[in-house]
Every structure is written in C-alpha cells, then in structure tokens.
Amino acid sequence: MSELDLLDHAWWEITGRCQLTCRHCYAASGPDRSHGTMTVSDWYRVITQTRASGATMGQFIGGEPTLHPALPELVRHALDMGMEVEIYTNLVHVTPVMWETFRLPGVRLATSYYSDQADEHRTITRRPSLRATTKNIARAREFGIPLRAGVINVLHRQRVGQAAAVLELLGVSDIGYDDLREVGRGIRESGPGIGQLCGNCGDRQVAISPTGEVWPCVFARWLPAGDVHRSSLPAILVSETFGQIMSDLRREFGERPACSPKKPCRPDPCSPDCSPSCRPQRNCRPTDNCAPNYACGPCAPKDQNCNPVRNCNPNKCHPTDKQGST
Numbered sequence: 317m318s319e320l321d322l323l324d325h326a327w328w329e330i331t332g333r334c335q336l337t338c339r340h341c342y343a344a345s346g347p348d349r350s351h352g353t354m355t356v357s358d359w360y361r362v363i364t365q366t367r368a369s370g371a372t373m374g375q376f377i378g379g380e381p382t383l384h385p386a387l388p389e390l391v392r393h394a395l396d397m398g399m400e401v402e403i404y405t406n407l408v409h410v411t412p413v414m415w416e417t418f419r420l421p422g423v424r425l426a427t428s429y430y431s432d433q434a435d436e437h438r439t440i441t442r443r444p445s446l447r448a449t450t451k452n453i454a455r456a457r458e459f460g461i462p463l464r465a466g467v468i469n470v471l472h473r474q475r476v477g478q479a480a481a482v483l484e485l486l487g488v489s490d491i492g493y494d495d496l497r498e499v500g501r502g503i504r505e506s507g508p509g510i511g512q513l514c515g516n517c518g519d520r521q522v523a524i525s526p527t528g529e530v531w532p533c534v535f536a537r538w539l540p541a542g543d544v545h546r547s548s549l550p551a552i553l554v555s556e557t558f559g560q561i562m563s564d565l566r567r568e569f570g571e572r573p574a575c576s577p578k579k580p581c582r583p584d585p586c587s588p589d590c591s592p593s594c595r596p597q598r599n600c601r602p603t604d605n606c607a608p609n610y611a612c613g614p615c616a617p618k619d620q621n622c623n624p625v626r627n628c629n630p631n632k633c634h635p636t637d638k639q640g641s642t
Contacts (some may be wrong), residue, residue: 352526
C-alpha cells in the first residue's frame with residue numbers, strides 16, 4: 317500500500333470535544349468544543365494518505381476521540397489500510413460499540429492516570445473521573461486489550477508514585493511518566509516554545525488537527541505546515557514550508573545541552589507518557605536508544621539516556637518522594 321517513505325507515525329486529532337476540562341490539556345479541549353471542520357470523508361482521505369506516505373502506526377486523539385461518532389469506522393479504515401491503531405482515551409465513558417472497536421485486532425489503547433486519590437484526580441481533570449477510568453482500565457485488561465498508561469505531574473506533591481502503583485495492581489505493565497508541558501491549558505510560565513518539545517518533532521511523524529492543519533507534533537501547534545483541505549498530506553510533507561520548519565527545529569534542537577543529572581531530558585522522546593507520545597514505545601527504532609520507560613514515583617532512577625528505568629521499588633523511595641514531591 318505504501319507509495320512513499322515519509323512517515324512512520326501520525327496523530328489524527330479528530331475532535332476538540334471532551335467530557336473533561338483537564339487543567340493541563342495541550343489541546344484546551346472540553347464539552348463546548350467541536351469536531352472541527354474535517355468531515356468523515358476528509359478523515360478517510362487523510363488516513364489513506366498517511367498510509368501512502370509510509371506510516372504503519374496511527375493514533376486517534378482529541379479531545380476525547382470516542383466522542384466522535386465516526387471513530388469506529390475510521391479505526392476500521394485504518395486497519396484496512398494495514399496500519400496498527402492506538403486510541404488515546406480518558407476511559408471515562410465507554411459504550412458497547414466502543415468496547416467492540418477497542419477489541420479489534422490491531423487496536424491498542426492509551427490513557428492518562430493522575431492519582432490514587434479521587435479528590436486529587438478530580439482537581440486535575442475537573443470532573444469526578446477516577447472511579448470510571450479505573451474501572452474501565454480493569455475491564456480493558458480483562459478483555460486482553462493492549463493498554464499503556466501515563467502519569468503526568470501537574471500538581472505540587474502530586475501522588476504520582478501511588479498512581480503508578482495502582483496501575484501496576486490493575487495489571488498495566490506499560491507505564492510512563494511525563495512532566496506538564498506548557499501548551500494549551502498547560503501554560504504556566506514559559507508558554508509554548510521549543511523547550512516544550514522532545515526533539516523528534518516532524519521526524520517521520522506528523523499531526524493533523526480537527527481543522528485540517530498539519531503540525532510536526534501535537535505539542536508544536538504554533539508551527540502549521542499546511543492544511544489538508546487545500547493540499548494532500550504527502551504534498552505538505554515535501555513542501556518548502558515543512559522543510560523550513562524542520563530545518564529550524566533541527567537547528568534549535570542541535571543547540572540543546574547534552575543530558576546530565578542536572579539537566580534531565582523532558583519530555584522523553586520515546587516515553588509512553590500521559591500525553592500522546594512522540595513515538596509509541598512499540599514503534600521506537602533502534603537508533604532512538606529507547607530504554608524501558610517506567611516511573612514508580614519521582615524517585616525513579618534514570619538511565620544514561622535520561623529515561624526512567626523500571627527497577628525501582630516504591631517501598632524504597634525516600635519518604636518525601638513517596639508523597640509525590642518533586
């Protein structure tokens with residue numbers, strides 16, 4: 317099916333609508349947002365062009381992608397194109413039709429998890445969501461659906477270690493950690509900029525928005541490279557505009573200091589983090605030097621690539637670390 321060799325992975329941001337209004341949401345999504353200007357036919361075309369550009373993995377994101385009525389048929393179309401599919405969902409409400417979609421061969425799930433305490437979780441998502449998400453994670457595990465989860469550090473002294481421990485008890489083995497990125501509602505001090513990016517933006521990956529904009533990454537929303545309403549995705553990927561964006565990014569990333577204990581790499585380029593990862597863990601290439609990504613709390617040790625290493629015991633964490641201190 318592939319005609320070109322431009323992509324490995326794409327984010328399809330099919331909606332801005334979400335039941336939650338998470339205080340850190342990079343897309344600033346919520347109940348009052350729409351599905352954008354992309355029609356179902358537009359998404360069919362973009363998914364086909366994504367595969368034709370070489371991608372073998374696509375991730376449906378939002379907003380909350382399960383709120384888009386066409387998600388089941390779009391997932392099936394991507395599978396028919398020979399792609400693997402990941403659905404990044406908050407797992408707050410899953411209908412029988414969605415469970416059927418989740419259980420299709422070639423589909424995996426990703427979700428976010430913030431705390432083991434309902435009040436703290438609610439402070440972040442701004443809705444009493446912990447119970448529903450926990451229940452649906454357990455059900456996904458019962459069905460044998462591949463699922464990864466990420467814990468994102470949003471609050472001071474957040475119970476991230478305890479959240480990861482709950483995920484382990486639920487049988488989730490693919491657990492990642494990420495710090496808040498200052499994009500969308502996540503803006504605190506620095507705001508959107510190169511410092512919020514991992515360094516892999518646009519490197520054989522691309523994001524398409526609900527309005528048809530093409531970005532090198534879902535976090536690089538201030539860098540539109542084109543619009544799929546006006547041009548095909550392959551044409552955008554080989555355009556002068558996209559090339560200039562990539563050239564500027566490589567120059568900026570090349571000036572970054574090397575990793576060191578005093579300058580930890582965040583966000584991790586291959587982490588299965590709480591927001592859409594820059595490259596899904598299973599899709600990492602050998603040249604990415606991807607280490608196992610895990611965090612049992614802020615005390616998690618780091619390997620030489622600045623990735624959390626899955627070898628720490630929550631019971632051995634320093635008492636202040638076990639409370640989620642950073």
